[in-house]
Amino acid sequence: MDRPGVRRVRADRGVDPPPDDEWPMTVPAVAQLWAHGLELAPGATVLVGENGSGKSTLVELLAQALGLNAEGGSVGARLRTVRTEPDPLPLVVERAPGAPRWGYLLRDETLHGLYAYLGDGYDRLSHGEGFLSIFDDKLRGPGIYLLDEPDAALSFAGQLRLVAGLLHLVEQGAQVVVATHSPLVAALPGARILEVGPWGLRPAQWDELELTANWRQFLDRPEGYLRHLR
Template identity: 80%
Template sequence: MARPGVRRVRADAGAPPPLDAMWPMTVPAVAQLWAEGLELAPGATVLVGENASGKSTLVEVLAVALGLNPEGGSAGARLETRRTEPDALPLVVERAPGAPRWAYLLRDETLHGLYTYLEESGPSYHHLSHGEAFLAIFEDRARGAGTYLLDEPDAALSFAGQLRLVAGLVDVVDRGAQVVVATHSPLVAALPGATILEVGPWGLRPAAWDDLELTASWRQFLDRPESFLRHLR
């Protein structure tokens, strides 16, 4: 049997198309999703790309399509600080038969608001470090089958914290979950078994970890940091 999960996100053919000149359709990755649809791997998908490449916007678009609060949490989360997310696009989410509806979004840039919201009925995340609080929420919410969206989790985490996150992602995928992670970290991008999509002016394209500019740049920097730093003066 096919593994349950979100198989594809596509445009609703019966809805009027959004204007190409309006955000987020000006983001190449979003425009490609609208034109071609986006098939999601049954396990893990990793999005990599430069700042402003559109990977976070794509995560937000997917979150809204799944009915999630765009600032983080589940479909039932009620929090809003300052709305910066794209409005809902007329998208159709195709799921495998029997796929669980549980989904959760964690966004680094809105975690402070999510901590405050969750503290209304739970533990005090503000008493933890940023990274500890992020991992605590992830490990509490991502316990089994479902769809989990993580936007730049590496921003909150040390090297050891990123290793712990990767271990948690491997574990939850092994238990039937589907994850989509946007990251700047070559460590997180090395998530075993993940499908890697490189995001940029071209839209979305499959990539191998060894071929990523992200991987090559970090490898070169760690081998010879002075070759980069001398150009900053």
């Protein structure tokens, strides 16, 4: 698809590089972003990987580069809770001519703070209901939307609804970047999958992911996993 959007995020070579022995540069995915840049798909990009692999750190750095509030929300959001995101890196965002500037970040670990900040009754809903309500209200039309582990808030049915919403956004011309532990969300049709780990970032196919294989094996024979926990 050839349409306006964010084409690439790369290091600003006009400034001194950050120390490579300090976090977040010690995260292989971040080091790869700095060294080689990150091409973003015109539709959906899905990041998968173990806890601590750097998925969330990467999403937070992308949000900062795009000018979004790193704790959640849009450019104008003033949400501040307990800061966990890294200091911004000097990154350059390469956009296609006419690319929309609207964007939004949803981070699972700061969602309750976002509910309270926005008001409008979000904080009176359950975690999953609040997430889906904000998704429907704020993520609309062309723009770029970042979601960090949205599956943590959602049931199976809620994840199906999320995938339907992401597909609708892509059909409207939006870009989405999703970090997830869910094989259901990772199966988002048409998405480019990047597996995050000690190697940095590498393209992957859904049916070849360790995530997919582990869940398939567990659901086929849960006792084969559970007996090792006793």
